[in-house]
Amino acid sequence: MPLYDYACVCGERFEVLMPSWRSANPYCPTCGEVTTRRPAAPALKGMTSPPPPMSAAPHSWEGVDRGNRELLTRWRHALDRRQEFESVHPEHAERRDAVAAHEGIFENSPLTYREIATRAETHRDTREAVTEAGRSRLATHDQE
Template sequence: MPIYELECSLGHRIEVIQAISMAIPPCPSCGSEMYKLPSSFSIGKRAVLPPRPEAMPQTWKGTYDGNREYVNSLRKIVDERVKIEERYPELAGDRRPILAHEGRYESAPLRAGDPVIAGAAHEHTPDHAHGHGHGHDHAHGHGHGGSETVPPVKSGLGQKAQD
C-alpha cells in the first residue's frame, strides 16, 4: 500500500498508509478535509534513508583527520537518522547491548535479555582442552581444581653474564 502525505487547510500534516481506492480521512486535529501533497518522487527528489551510525566513519582518518566541515555534516546526518528512527522505531533495529560476540555467538551475538545457549558455561579443570588466554598450562593450582604448586622458573634475564 502506498504512503500518502496529507495536509488540511489549516496546515496540519499527516502520513497515512492506505489503499488507493480508500477515501482520504478527515484531519485528526481539526476534522477538516485533507488533500494529498505531491510526493517527493513526483517533484524530482529521491527519498533516501540516512546511513546507520555503524556505517559512519569510526576512525580519525575516516573523518579526514577531524575535518570540521565533514564532521559537522556527519552530525547532521546522524541527527536526521535519529529523527527518522524516533518516528519509525522499526528502522532502528535492535539497540540492546551485545554481551558476547565470539565463539558460539560469532554469527548471532548474545544481547541483553537473550537466553544463553545451552552448554555455554563449563567448569575449568586441570585437564580441560582449550586455552583461556592467560599464558600457562594447568600444572599448578590457581582455582582450577588442582592443589599442587610449581616453583617459579628463573629466566636469567637481567643477570650479568658469567665467564
C-alpha cells in the first residue's frame, strides 16, 4: 500500500497508508474535516535534505541559548534556506500565525491570535479565552 501525505485547513499534516490512489481522502485526526492530498516530499539525492520547517525554530530567548550568536546565525541561515525552499515548493509551506505569547507556559506551544479568537467565540471574552489557553497548557505540562 502506498503512503500518501495529507493536509487539513486547520494546519494538521500527516501521512496515511492508503489501499489505492482512488481511495477517498481521510478525515483530519485533529478536527475531523476532510483533508487534501499533498505532493509527496521531494526525493533528494545525496546528503541533502530540505531545510528544517519554520515551526522547528526556537520560540524563546532560552531556546536560542540566551542569545548565543552562533546559534542565532545558524538558525537565521536555516530559516533563509527554508524561505527559499518554500518559494520554489509552495506546497511545502507551513501556515504561520501571529504569536501572542511564546514564553513561560507557552514556550513549547505558542499562543496564537487565531487560537485566542477561536476560544473567544465560545466565551465572548478575550481575557477568559487567554486564561483557558493557559490552563490547558498547564494541564498538558502537568501530564508530561
